[in-house]
Amino acid sequence: MLRYIVTRTGSLCLSLLVASVVIFALIEVVPGDPVAFMLGLNAQPDTVAALREELGLNASVLERYFSWVFGLLQGDLGTSYTYRSPVSEIVAERLVISLPLAAYALALTILIAFPAGILPAAYRGRAADVAVMGGTQLGVAIPNFWFAMIMVMIFAINLRWFSAGGFPGWEAGFFPAMKALTLPAIALALPQASILARVMRSALLDTLGSDYIRTARAKGLTKGQALRRHALRNALIPVLTILGLQFSFLLAGAIIIENVFFLPGLGRLIFQAISQRDLIVVESVVMLLVFAVIFVNFIVDLAYAWVDPRLRVQT
Amino acid sequence: MSVLQIENLSLAIHGARILRHISLSIGPGEIHGLIGESGSGKSMTALAVMQLLPEGAEASGAVSLAGQSVVTLRDADMCTLRGATVGMVFQEPMTALNPLLNIGQQVAEVIALHDNLSRSKAFVRAAEVLERCELPRDQFPLTRYPHELSGGQRQRVVIAMAIAMKPKLLIADEPTTALDVTTQAEILKLIKRLADEDEMAVLLITHDLAVVTGLADDISIMRNGEIVEQGKGAMLHRTMTHPYTKALFSASGHQPERAQAGQDRALLSVENVTCSYALPRKTLLQVPERFIAVNDVSFELHQGESLGLVGESGCGKSTLTRAILGLEPLQSGTVRLDGAEMTGTADDLALRRKMQVVFQDPYSSFNPRHKVDRLIAEPFHLLGRTARMDEIDEALVSVGLSPTDKEKYIHEFSGGQRQRIAIARALIIRPELIILDEAVTALDVSIRAQILDLLADLSEQFSLSYLFISHDLSVVRRVTDRVLVMRAGRIVETGETEQVFTNPQNPYTRKLIAAVPQLSDA
Numbered sequence: 001m002l003r004y005i006v007t008r009t010g011s012l013c014l015s016l017l018v019a020s021v022v023i024f025a026l027i028e029v030v031p032g033d034p035v036a037f038m039l040g041l042n043a044q045p046d047t048v049a050a051l052r053e054e055l056g057l058n059a060s061v062l063e064r065y066f067s068w069v070f071g072l073l074q075g076d077l078g079t080s081y082t083y084r085s086p087v088s089e090i091v092a093e094r095l096v097i098s099l100p101l102a103a104y105a106l107a108l109t110i111l112i113a114f115p116a117g118i119l120p121a122a123y124r125g126r127a128a129d130v131a132v133m134g135g136t137q138l139g140v141a142i143p144n145f146w147f148a149m150i151m152v153m154i155f156a157i158n159l160r161w162f163s164a165g166g167f168p169g170w171e172a173g174f175f176p177a178m179k180a181l182t183l184p185a186i187a188l189a190l191p192q193a194s195i196l197a198r199v200m201r202s203a204l205l206d207t208l209g210s211d212y213i214r215t216a217r218a219k220g221l222t223k224g225q226a227l228r229r230h231a232l233r234n235a236l237i238p239v240l241t242i243l244g245l246q247f248s249f250l251l252a253g254a255i256i257i258e259n260v261f262f263l264p265g266l267g268r269l270i271f272q273a274i275s276q277r278d279l280i281v282v283e284s285v286v287m288l289l290v291f292a293v294i295f296v297n298f299i300v301d302l303a304y305a306w307v308d309p310r311l312r313v314q315t
Numbered sequence: 316m317s318v319l320q321i322e323n324l325s326l327a328i329h330g331a332r333i334l335r336h337i338s339l340s341i342g343p344g345e346i347h348g349l350i351g352e353s354g355s356g357k358s359m360t361a362l363a364v365m366q367l368l369p370e371g372a373e374a375s376g377a378v379s380l381a382g383q384s385v386v387t388l389r390d391a392d393m394c395t396l397r398g399a400t401v402g403m404v405f406q407e408p409m410t411a412l413n414p415l416l417n418i419g420q421q422v423a424e425v426i427a428l429h430d431n432l433s434r435s436k437a438f439v440r441a442a443e444v445l446e447r448c449e450l451p452r453d454q455f456p457l458t459r460y461p462h463e464l465s466g467g468q469r470q471r472v473v474i475a476m477a478i479a480m481k482p483k484l485l486i487a488d489e490p491t492t493a494l495d496v497t498t499q500a501e502i503l504k505l506i507k508r509l510a511d512e513d514e515m516a517v518l519l520i521t522h523d524l525a526v527v528t529g530l531a532d533d534i535s536i537m538r539n540g541e542i543v544e545q546g547k548g549a550m551l552h553r554t555m556t557h558p559y560t561k562a563l564f565s566a567s568g569h570q571p572e573r574a575q576a577g578q579d580r581a582l583l584s585v586e587n588v589t590c591s592y593a594l595p596r597k598t599l600l601q602v603p604e605r606f607i608a609v610n611d612v613s614f615e616l617h618q619g620e621s622l623g624l625v626g627e628s629g630c631g632k633s634t635l636t637r638a639i640l641g642l643e644p645l646q647s648g649t650v651r652l653d654g655a656e657m658t659g660t661a662d663d664l665a666l667r668r669k670m671q672v673v674f675q676d677p678y679s680s681f682n683p684r685h686k687v688d689r690l691i692a693e694p695f696h697l698l699g700r701t702a703r704m705d706e707i708d709e710a711l712v713s714v715g716l717s718p719t720d721k722e723k724y725i726h727e728f729s730g731g732q733r734q735r736i737a738i739a740r741a742l743i744i745r746p747e748l749i750i751l752d753e754a755v756t757a758l759d760v761s762i763r764a765q766i767l768d769l770l771a772d773l774s775e776q777f778s779l780s781y782l783f784i785s786h787d788l789s790v791v792r793r794v795t796d797r798v799l800v801m802r803a804g805r806i807v808e809t810g811e812t813e814q815v816f817t818n819p820q821n822p823y824t825r826k827l828i829a830a831v832p833q834l835s836d837a
Contacts, residue, residue: 211410217367218405219425219476220398222391229424230413308415309460 019290077284098265102250108189117200139194148187148260165262184261203235244300248293318483318516324376334540341516348527349520351537352759399429402477406489408469412461419457448475467498488520495627500830525832569764571771583616588648608634610804621781623795631804668697671741675753681725688721691740710743731762750782
């Protein structure tokens with residue numbers, strides 16, 4: 001098991017190294033000089049030169065790459081060209097919204113998907129199965145921004161249970177902040193939960209048809225016991241795979257939902273940074289997201305080994 | 316009083332009649348053999364006793380288990396009987412265990428469930444039960460997972476789960492069909508011992524007459540959902556009256572009429588062939604170790620000859636077959652066909668048309684979306700032309716099918732017919748050598764007898780040579796001229812088939828032959 005963790009950690013570091021090179025190279029070839037963008041069309045050549053010197057853009061490619069990577073390792077993400085403040089501060093401000101939002105949405109996804117996947121598998125072909133399968137079909141089909149707007153109309157405008165958008169900040173207290181994140185989290189979670197419930201159902205149906213479930217029944221377990229003790233954990237492997245992919249999506253893919261609810265999250269930050277050629281912000285946020293995705297996959301890999309003894313490499 | 320009493324049991328699934336008026340009874344300590352070919356309803360009889368029938372099943376008649384009628388029992392009550400009063404062992408030990416739980420957890424579960432014991436006490440009992448099933452704790456600690464055990468060891472774990480509560484009845488549904496002969500003999504001995512020790516009744520379901528005749532007190536022969544004959548185990552071959560029973564006995568020992576062995580010209584010669592696999596590396600930088608699957612093997616197959624290759628699973632038979640077919644790279648050695656060396660490149664095309672193969676599973680070795688004419692014309696790419704209609708018709712006729720069958724899909728055929736189609740596919744480009752890789756293993760005895768006859772006829776008609784690979788020694792004995800015995804990648808014995816079987820020289824060959832269940836002589 002230890003060896004498995006070590007090799008997984010090694011592959012995590014290697015992936016991060018490759019990702020940093022690719023991201024840096026991509027940003028290098030992107031057209032548009034950030035300095036020209038910042039100073040406007042009529043900038044004096046010597047002003048441009050001075051600013052380039054100040055931002056460190058005149059150093060060689062290798063020098064800039066290494067100073068960026070070493071900065072990252074120390075938590076120093078550089079200074080934003082447009083905001084003129086440390087990128088780490090800007091990102092941290094956004095992360096306190098995006099990360100809880102993603103976690104909230106993920107928790108809702110699991111809370112909805114597990115029962116919604118287990119129920120139809122246990123009662124295959126019955127009313128519960130048909131209802132859940134129909135519901136998840138809708139959940140997958142409806143675009144989440146449209147669903148978000150409908151929720152705003154119902155719960156914020158008509159019923160006035162929630163505010164229509166914005167974020168009061170964590171200073172306002174835990175519950176008001178969570179309340180502000182509730183509608184966006186539901187909007188994000190619903191399609192993901194629909195997908196996950198379907199994966200859960202088919203994975204469970206697969207395992208319920210397997211020989212060891214028949215063995216479990218022959219041992220005297222009831223249908224429910226066989227499902228809980230033997231089928232569920234075996235069905236978890238495909239579910240974990242999807243869950244890992246979904247977390248990365250929830251973290252980075254919330255741009256539209258953040259816009260609908262006026263949430264100053266990571267998605268909006270990267271969108272603005274790209275349009276303003278604030279490449280140092282783009283670079284750092286993309287790196288951060290890549291790190292999040294790779295790290296989540298690392299956690300999923302460890303979870304696989306926890307679930308499935310066949311993956312624990314013998315030492 | 317009998318432990319299991321089945322009276323007039325009939326069963327229909329979604330209206331289709333599966334069982335008709337089954338009656339049998341088993342007393343304490345008795346072993347009852349239930350024999351039939353696939354689809355005869357023997358497994359459904361077992362599932363009816365367990366009340367684990369598929370959805371849509373409707374049973375009538377009476378099944379009483381230790382005096383309790385089970386047909387009308389609620390599932391909750393049935394759950395207290397399953398595992399406690401009746402235990403069941405299934406055919407496939409590879410999939411019958413939950414891969415995510417260790418063997419201790421799986422055996423302890425049944426004990427904890429029925430005896431309401433604490434975890435630790437259940438584990439102590441589980442260790443004792445596994446010990447009874449010859450899995451001593453020092454070699455097989457409770458923390459072993461199923462994937463760390465061999466097929467035979469897994470079957471012992473399944474048996475341990477079934478007998479943990481000392482049930483009055485053990486149902487064993489083809490418990491040894493998936494196992495090698497030596498493992499089969501050990502498992503059967505274990506079941507016999509447990510039945511004697513616990514006074515446990517056993518319903519032993521199998522398609523193999525030889526497995527039960529030496530073991531069972533009573534035997535029932537099933538066909539198309541009915542019991543056609545019942546009798547005393549050791550006496551059945553003398554007392555049998557039903558034509559189906561007689562046909563089954565004669566098919567089991569069927570000896571196809573074969574022409575005399577061919578000439579001395581070597582058709583296939585395998586010289587010092589070695590194949591190995593890289594094992595997963597233990598550390599990142601270490602050179603991975605290699606597992607030698609085929610170790611310096613040499614033999615010749617003469618024209619017109621039928622050569623057997625026997626050995627237990629994992630002995631390297633399959634790797635050797637793949638090496639001969641050019642599907643596996645050789646680490647060293649050469650394979651010659653008709654004197655020309657196989658190079659493993661595209662130049663082999665002309666050579667490869669002289670050799671075709673028939674695999675074990677007649678279903679999964681066909682593409683289900685193609686019609687039969689396209690399926691059996693596949694080898695024509697070796698000739699660089701397409702098949703003519705008359706060639707397809709001729710191939711189908713020669714294996715006993717009709718030319719009109721070429722318009723059908725593979726799912727429209729029975730297992731035996733599918734294997735005929737596989738042979739037609741091998742035959743169609745007139746090869747000189749056909750490799751039969753467990754080609755009759757999955758077939759019922761009567762179908763197997765027909766296919767063996769067909770192979771004998773075709774050999775004469777087209778002067779074919781066969782390399783007959785099987786773990787079923789009794790079949791190999793009846794259809795081959797010479798035999799090779801393989802163990803751990805090496806050929807340990809080779810000789811005339813009759814000579815090897817009557818006077819085996821190698822101790823491993825002796826052990827293998829001794830393990831083969833014998834039909835008592837009629």
